[in-house]
Amino acid sequence: MRKYDYILVGSGLYAGVFAWYAGRSGKTCLVVEKREHLGGNVYCEDIKGIKVHKYGAHIFHTSNKKVWDFVNSLAEFNRYTNSPVANYKGEMYNLPFNMNTFSKLWGISTPAEARAVIDSQRAEVTGEPRNLEEQAISLVGRELYEKLIKGYTEKQWGRDCKELPAFIIKRIPVRYLYDNNYFNDPYQGIPVDGYNVMIEKLFGGCEVELGVDYLEHKAHYDSMGGTVVYTGTIDAYFGYRFGKLEYRSLRFESDIYEEENHQGVAVVNYTDRETPYTRTIEHKHFAFGNQPVTVVTREYPVTWQEGMEPYYPVNDEKNQALYQKYAGLARKEANVIFGGRLGEYKYYDMDKVIEAAMEMAQEALGR
Structure with a gap:
């Protein structure tokens, strides 16, 4: 029955980087993705000629030159510098x-x-x-x-x-400089044509099945591959044996405005308690767009429930203790690699998830 060297569950950056290295080692991969598109949370959709970050702002930044060179081999990056502002009851402050x-x-x-x-x-x-x-x-x-x-x-x-x-909150960045660049990393930008270009190259050569839940057909897919690279929620993989891990989720609402520039910056954080959303994102500013219209998305944090997309692990002692139980099971699972934000119950910046996938691919593939 075995047809593939690797079954990749999920199609975010971790699985994509692993797939890229596997392909260059002559290995075959099948991607099984729940959503109707590749790319996980970095997926962009085109609205009125604007690359809209469908699952929230994704601004690439890193101090790792190897990672920076790798992503630039996949896509041309622009010079976007993250300089968000905070709105506190109408008062505007730099971040x-x-x-x-x-x-x-x-x-x-x-x-x-x-x-x-x-x-x-x-x-x-x-x-x-x-x-x-x-x-x-x-x-x-x-x-x-x-x-x-x-x-x-x-x-x-x-x-x-x-x-x-x-x-x-272990530390809060404070700068005694007139410097609005949010990140300290020397390398920063966003793909000129959006992240989808990068994702297509990462998964080039893979066979892909979209709109499929791997866990509902686990035995079938396991029989088709030598090793599973699992980037879904680790507690779901084990049937919630010890109970469910907690996550925070997000809800997005977008509007199209018949104007060139709505808020003057890509990201505005709303820091008062009364405004129900945490931030607004005007996507065209990520690409220095000059379209006659603009798309603005409001981001609402919500408590995660079954069926929602889990975004942020709840980083408290109770959940970390529960995760360690699942991590113990994961270590005993033969021929399964658990990776990424959900597979490791860990908040990852994009560069860190790429770095982790590079290391795992090199270990697994011997390169």
């Missing part, structure tokens, strides 16, 4: 927290003045922070926390910051 932010907040102009304000506010928390609120205040002070962290974080996680563990 990440930098001298532009501090000048607007406090009417100051020098790094020394900004440090003095932040240090005085940080002193409010003494001893070990007991929750996310105390951790954030201990890092950046009360005012930045109240205006630019609290509301956004509570919407993102669906809980009060006092109920969230401190370790969720």
